[in-house]
Amino acid sequence: MPITLKTALGNRIYNLEPHFRAMKYKHLFGPVVSRRLGVSLGVDLVPYKYCPLNCVYCEVQNTTHLQTRREAFFPVNEILTELDHFMLDRPHLDYITFSGAGEPTLNSSISEIILYIKSHYPEYKLALLTNGVLLDSDEVLQEILPCDVILPSLDAASQELYEKVNRPQSGLLVSDQIAGLIKLRERYAGQIWLEVFIVPEITDVPAELKLLRAAIGQISPDLVQLNSLDRPGAEDWVKAASTQRLKEIKNYLAEELAMPIEIIAKIVTPPEAKAPDEEIVHLIRGSLSRRESTAEDLAFMLDIHINEISAILRELNAEGKLQTDRRARGVCYSWK
Numbered sequence: 001m002p003i004t005l006k007t008a009l010g011n012r013i014y015n016l017e018p019h020f021r022a023m024k025y026k027h028l029f030g031p032v033v034s035r036r037l038g039v040s041l042g043v044d045l046v047p048y049k050y051c052p053l054n055c056v057y058c059e060v061q062n063t064t065h066l067q068t069r070r071e072a073f074f075p076v077n078e079i080l081t082e083l084d085h086f087m088l089d090r091p092h093l094d095y096i097t098f099s100g101a102g103e104p105t106l107n108s109s110i111s112e113i114i115l116y117i118k119s120h121y122p123e124y125k126l127a128l129l130t131n132g133v134l135l136d137s138d139e140v141l142q143e144i145l146p147c148d149v150i151l152p153s154l155d156a157a158s159q160e161l162y163e164k165v166n167r168p169q170s171g172l173l174v175s176d177q178i179a180g181l182i183k184l185r186e187r188y189a190g191q192i193w194l195e196v197f198i199v200p201e202i203t204d205v206p207a208e209l210k211l212l213r214a215a216i217g218q219i220s221p222d223l224v225q226l227n228s229l230d231r232p233g234a235e236d237w238v239k240a241a242s243t244q245r246l247k248e249i250k251n252y253l254a255e256e257l258a259m260p261i262e263i264i265a266k267i268v269t270p271p272e273a274k275a276p277d278e279e280i281v282h283l284i285r286g287s288l289s290r291r292e293s294t295a296e297d298l299a300f301m302l303d304i305h306i307n308e309i310s311a312i313l314r315e316l317n318a319e320g321k322l323q324t325d326r327r328a329r330g331v332c333y334s335w336k
Contacts (some may be wrong), residue, residue, distance in 0.1 A: 008154035009142075012323060027079045028086055029100075029305035031093060032316030034201035034266060035063070036193070036225065037127055041086065042307055045110060046073055052133040054167040057154070057197055059310055060101040060295070061330050067258075068133065070108040080116055087121060095149070096121070099129040101306055106134070111143035118146050133172060135180030141187055149191040152181055154219070156203050157211035167198055181219045195264075198228045198241040204249060213253050217270035224248060224261040231317040232331040233326050279311055280304060288335040289303045292325065295333070 003196040025281045029042040047065070050073075054063040098119060105128075107113075117126055125148040132152035134140045144150060145210065156162040162174035185192060194216065198204050203212070216224060226249060228241035241249075253261050282304050289291060295313055298308040315331060316322050323334045 009224060024303070025082050025086070025305070027074065028082050031091070031280060032128060032308070032311050035187075037097055037149075040095045040097045040127065041093050042097055042099050042305075043079070043083070043113070044098065044100030044102070044305070044307065045079070045098060045104045045107035045113070046078040048306060050106055051131070052106075052169050053131050054234070055131075055197075056165055056167065056235040057199060057229055057238045059231055059314065060306065062234045067106070068169055068172070070134075072109045072201050073107055074109075076109045076112050079113060083117070084120075090123075093124055095125045095127040097127040097129060098147075099127075099307070101310070103131055103133065104128060105130050105140050105144065114143065114146050125149065131166075132177050132181055132184075133168070135184050137178045141180075141184060143319050145188055147190060147234060149193060149196060150184065151190065151225075152184070152195045153195040153197065153221050154178065154181065154212070154215065155199070156208060157215040159207060161203055161208055165197075165203060178215050178219065181221075181283065185220050188274075191223070192219075192221040193223040193225055195225045195227055198246060198249060199227060200228075200239055200241045200245065204241065204245060206284075209249065209252060213256055216253065216256055221259060223259060224253065224257065225264050226261065227264045231314045232326065281316070282294040284309070284312060285317070285335055288322070288333055289299045290335040292332040294330045296330070298333075 016149075027044050029044060031039045032040055033042045041299060049060060049064040050067060050069045051063045052066065054066055069074070088151070098110070104110060114126065116168050117124070126146065127149045128144055128147045130153075131143075133153065135152065155165050156174060157178065159174050162177075164167065166174075181192075181194070196212065196216075203209075226246050228246060229238055230240065237301045243263070250261050250263060280302070286303060287298060295306060295309050298304070298313075299309045302309070313322065317324065317333075321336055323336050
């Protein structure tokens with residue numbers, strides 16, 4: 001059943017009938033609908049939880065492989081074979097997006113994959129979600145230039161709070177990350193949408209907001225998107241910023257910044273519309289009604305990509321349908 005959603009791309013009508021999936025995908029997930037990118041097919045280029053950062057708010061919990069070393073990780077043909085299969089019927093997509101439960105730019109083959117998509121599927125826009133840590137590398141910058149939109153993040157501008165919130169691999173400096181983002185703006189002609197994650201009473205204190213505003217002014221993104229917690233993060237002390245506080249921060253940034261600033265809102269699906277992942281929601285409900293499970297447990301049991309599970313858990317949690325408890329093995333979910 002077609003539904004109309006408000007997105008960053010404007011009001012769009014989507015037919016969210018499940019895509020044909022005779023082939024089980026290891027590197028693709030979705031398509032998912034988001035306010036930022038509309039209907040997006042996710043391409044996961046790195047193994048689970050490989051990242052230079054171990055952010056306290058990360059919804060996939062603590063990073064297990066903290067690294068900045070780039071690797072191929074998977075045979076390129078394995079990823080491209082899945083992509084070719086999915087694209088056989090040229091489905092409607094607003095974006096093909098490099099994202100996942102790790103940092104996409106760690107994959108040293110990303111350039112080859114980007115160029116393949118651009119040459120074989122030129123009608124599709126290409127997006128990259130990145131924490132921006134590797135953007136101080138000229139090699140990485142050159143590789144990602146063909147993307148249509150790059151969505152990096154910057155959560156703190158002081159080294160002290162960078163280490164407290166993002167918990168980077170030893171030796172990483174937030175000044176280098178900011179320099180990389182400035183260099184990206186200088187060399188990149190596409191859209192840059194900068195995400196700033198607000199951790200209340202940590203990154204929203206006046207001194208830090210002043211530093212962030214100055215850094216954002218230097219970076220000069222096309223859009224700033226303020227975000228905050230909407231399901232349990234890696235640390236239980238991380239809380240969601242209130243809507244009022246996010247509005248105050250937006251107004252403060254806007255005093256000196258010329259680019260648009262928005263608060264990332266949750267998608268509200270019309271009650272009369274058929275949920276796009278109704279079958280998966282049914283499976284999750286059945287499983288969580290019997291016993292509590294982590295997102296990883298559900299992904300393994302249901303044989304569904306962790307990113308799809310995470311997206312649905314985020315929505316269900318926002319709707320108040322889940323109970324969460326933090327155990328030694330991670331955040332566990334049960335159905336209320």
